[in-house]
Amino acid sequence: MSEKVSRLERLRSVREWLAWQLRRTDQTIAELERQEVMAARAARTLPPPPPGWKLAMQRAGGKATPDSVHASECSMAGKHTKPLTRDQALRALTEDDVAPCPYCRPDTDLGVL
Structure with a gap:
């Protein structure tokens, strides 16, 4: 009882999966950019510790x-x-x-x- 999946259906499935991967990649990039901005801001605002x-x-x-x-x-x-x-x-x-x-x-x- 196996149905034969058309080539069009397989390509649509692949397209959905690729779109999902692209969204995850965009989210990861956005998170890394946010972390870099926060690290740069912290480096600018925190003075170096005074020598003792x-x-x-x-x-x-x-x-x-x-x-x-x-x-x-x-x-x-x-x-x-x-x-x-x-x-x-x-x-x-x-x-x-x-x-x-x-x-x-x-x-x-x-x-x-």
Whole structure:
């Protein structure tokens, strides 16, 4: 009892399927374009994170004294550190004569030469 499907009917079925695929492709393209717009907008509106600094402390005789100023991501600071703002790091380098780290060079980022 199998009916023979005409060539015209088969082509109409293929056309319907292709139209469905085209709609899905258009939807995917629209979603990806929306994501790109949102990512570009976020990149424009979010300022880059401010660089941070830290003060390495040297322990001698139970007393902690400032040893050196480091960039926040520097691993040469050791265990005993104190976070610093930009102004505090500048003051430590210029007024308190704390040495800058020779590896991460926070004085260069802060404009102290």
